[in-house]
Amino acid sequence: MKLDPVTLKLFVRVVEDGTIASAAAREHIAAAAVSRRLSELEDAFGTQLLVRTNKGISPTAAGMNLAVLARGVLDDLNNIEVQMKGFSAGRRGHVRILVNISAASTFMPPLVRSFIEQHPDVHVSLLERDSLAITESVAQNVAEIGIFTRLPHSADIEVQPFRTDVLKVLVPLDHPLASRDEVTFGDTLDHEHVVLRPGTHLRFQMLTAAGQAGKSLRAPVEVSSYDALCRMVQLGAGVGILPSGNADIYRLPGTRTLTLAEPWATRELAICVRRADALSPVARLFFSHLLAHR
Structure with missing residues (x-):
């Protein structure tokens, strides 16, 4: 037996509305197709799930139990979709930032706090490193963003001014x-x-x-x-x-x-990234946040 979300959703709709016609209209599917899916569902479980009368449709005890379980499954599937869309939009995820010893305790804490207040589902890792190590680490994609004291370096990175x-x-x-x-x-x-x-x-x-x-x-x-x-x-x-x-x-x-x-x-502090246009959505959000608060 293979359960699919569409059939479960149709079953829940029928239980909620009490008629196949109403559920079919809400889900934009032919009533005959809905009826066939329900019959196949009952055959698959080997038990009656719905009672059909001239007053409409009502669930049996087994059908009511299935409706509860199906709602949980559909909610979980919807939650997966919402969370994954959150990652793609930068509202969820993890950003790793390397900062020098000066910025770690002065500029960065209030900036991280204001960012997570706006994006509570984003996890921020703020790690202290020496400035030269920061440029090399960002170039090697160990972290997506770095804050360092501007100094000569050979790393292949993009640099923006930050603070004095x-x-x-x-x-x-x-x-x-x-x-x-x-x-x-x-x-x-x-x-x-x-x-x-x-x-x-x-x-x-x-x-x-x-x-x-x-x-x-x-x-x-x-x-x-x-x-x-x-x-x-x-x-x-x-x-x-x-x-x-x-x-x-x-x-x-x-x-x-x-x-x-x-x-x-x-001394000049600078922001560095490997490539601004290649940042992950959540890192792009944090990068924009830093640029807006220079």
Whole structure:
């Protein structure tokens, strides 16, 4: 026996309407064809499903049970269709986004929240990576979208401008530099630093700038996050350089932020995708959301 959705739907219609003619009209099928399908259904199950009288049609106990089961099956089929259409329209699905350490805790959380408020059936994976690794990963289709500090790269990707990121110097209140509002990077090199782990773009910038100044970067403490960096500065382990957004989020009592008077203190964050026209529907929605909130 092969059950098909059309026959089940016709059976439910007949039970609901009480006549074959009404069900046939609603489903745009000949009444004789409906009657034949119902008879074949009864033959297949080997039991009477409907009672036919001059007042109309009513279900038997078996027929009523089948109607309940059939409605459940038809609802499930309809739900499948709705969900699959949701994927094609970008209303459902999963988008994977790689972001650098700065954007992960500042720009991105409110943007992800506003996106999922508009698209509650979309799952967003926000993963932190170093900027250079982000460009390579997006080029290799490991993730569809990346947010990185704009820097020279060889990845075959499309890039759009996103936000501006300004670096600040965080110092303890009792530090020799704390009385100043602005310092150069050279000024900070006379003191110990708390720095991010190796591999980050900021760490590379600082080492490059120290070399150009003919000085060394003294960094007895390395950390893996900006909140840890702020805490170590608060405890007097050294000065720290970090984006202003992170400094505002993790600002701790007993510390002060200073302006970093260097051209490289202003950094550009960018959005990258492998190919904008090849994004999945849900990734295209998130990409548009980012562009609209630059």
